[in-house]
Amino acid sequence: MERFRVTYRITGNEEEAYARAEDICLEQTVEFPLELVPAGLIRDHLVGKIAAFSPDGPGFYQAVIEYAASAAAGELTQLFNVIFGNISIKPGIRVQAVHLSESLLDGFKGPRFGREGLRRLVEVPRRPLLFSALKPMGLSSRQLADLAYLFALSGIDIIKDDHGLTNQVYAPFEERISLCAEAVDRANRETGQHSVYVANVTAPHDKIISRARFAKEHGSGGLLLAPGLAGFDAMRRVAEDDSIALPIFSHPAFLGSYVLDPASGISHYALFGQLTRLAGGDGTIYPNFGGRFSFSREECQSIVQGAAVPMGHLKPIFPCPGGGMSMENIPEMIEVYGREVVFLMGGGLFKHGPDLVENCRYFRSLVEGLA
């Protein structure tokens, strides 16, 4: 019977860590005392099994636990539950990586575009893509559209709503989407380029699909969604909808608590890489090292790995480091990330000099010169 595996990092000495690994096998499946688990299928197949167990640096052990694929019922929500549901509440257990079986992966479409699809969409075959955000909240839809126009005119490939723009009275969703998409389209006609406007569809449960469809129908070239707020399965749902068929950028809002403590939660690799990709993100936004957040260079590099590690038919997706980037960071970022990256610069684009258009052009030329 088909199985999949999850690698956990467990705190403790060998005996404690092994006991925790055994506990995970029960907690994540039958949630029942072992002595009461019925013999046969349930005990032999559904209870998790420790497939490997080894030291992982001082005070830590690594356990690979195997689960029956049938426990996940083909549902992303239930797969996440088996991976880390109840044990999220137990200290000293961190999901390091998932290893999903082919037919389990076949149940999820994953990213519709991936890196290649996104490059084709914006017609940028080689260099890193340039990404910025419409902000601050409180501007009118017209003002945001004017900004979108300037960004597109001056060479920014992807222009997204700030993730806090949803349906505020200052720039209501439908009005904002229509005006911003039109503005980017107008700039494209002038430049001959193919910038895209990315509408934020992080929204109440019953509004996500309708907003995504509205965005599609009104010229958005992509969507922004924060799975920490809307649920990872909402992203999966949007990604799989053929009537939408737009690239999705996953935003990390409300997800930080999973990664901050290195001894619990979920690794950067798994959360912002593997699981975001499994849920259909084409780009994974995360705070870059050296910005105003706390991720290390190594953690950022691990996200890049999770975004591209072989996972059956799932396409590799773009790392989108942002969060306090400035022009000064670009050379080092190109060293670290190479070409397969989307650079997200928000406030930094405004701060570089007094003229936004000049700043954007400088950003573009800097990247073109280096990559």
Next chain:
Amino acid sequence: MERFRVTYRITGNEEEAYARAEDICLEQTVEFPLELVPAGLIRDHLVGKIAAFSPDGPGFYQAVIEYAASAAAGELTQLFNVIFGNISIKPGIRVQAVHLSESLLDGFKGPRFGREGLRRLVEVPRRPLLFSALKPMGLSSRQLADLAYLFALSGIDIIKDDHGLTNQVYAPFEERISLCAEAVDRANRETGQHSVYVANVTAPHDKIISRARFAKEHGSGGLLLAPGLAGFDAMRRVAEDDSIALPIFSHPAFLGSYVLDPASGISHYALFGQLTRLAGGDGTIYPNFGGRFSFSREECQSIVQGAAVPMGHLKPIFPCPGGGMSMENIPEMIEVYGREVVFLMGGGLFKHGPDLVENCRYFRSLVEGLA
């Protein structure tokens, strides 16, 4: 203009903590360097304001930050984003409590039943309610229904699916719900009591509402939903649906990472109390102190407070401590929780003695004798 407040606990000395509080004001709203924030409405109104700042024990400060209600756009997803979206990624910031304005609260229906409504439903006016779970995963729908029958026959008030039961081949959703609801109904006809079967509707985004409606139509008396897996707004959506109109029990799966580190994330009080209630949970399930999880007695007591603190029109909800409870815990739990509690005992009910019916009856008489 209407505003709401959030209390954060911030790590650091006075200067560091104050700088972090100022940073929260920007990060959670305009996400823009202060010097670039346009004067007028945006700077005066949308940027968060530090309303209070004071020491909170060695190495910590407490900051109360005020936000414009309009920033939340009347959406639970965006309200959560303003409360803790980006700053979830910054270490040393913990949401302690939320203080929502009346008209902001008026935008959410909250729990449909609350404590009183749930008591009326099961016709138990005074004593603590008894709650158990159908498990383990791998049993057939028929076997789970037989268990549900025994639980109801022997005095358990609320009988829920284990939170890992979704739509596995072993007990597919529709079959399981129909058989289990019928079994509880049959037991009720024999006992004259009013036990309810609670169907797990934690499911893919596009299946939650249809499963909840199916459960309602086929005799479920309540629903189980894990907002960490499905999204808090999915719970809000189900709670507000008049065609469903069933009490909801919120399960903590996948939420543990928010509470484990006392210096970051969200407090037990806010997450399992206030926010679960705001999202429409009628009962909030969490691991009891002294069980197989790690919550302290004080943390559990804070959940009880968050479940009942005045929050406009929102009804008080039931704390549902579980997770490794046994008969031995009951006297202390009654001391701590009093009568306004739902005791969730799963494996412990099976372990107490060889006869499940006797065990359930003992559980009931123990609670009736003490409360």
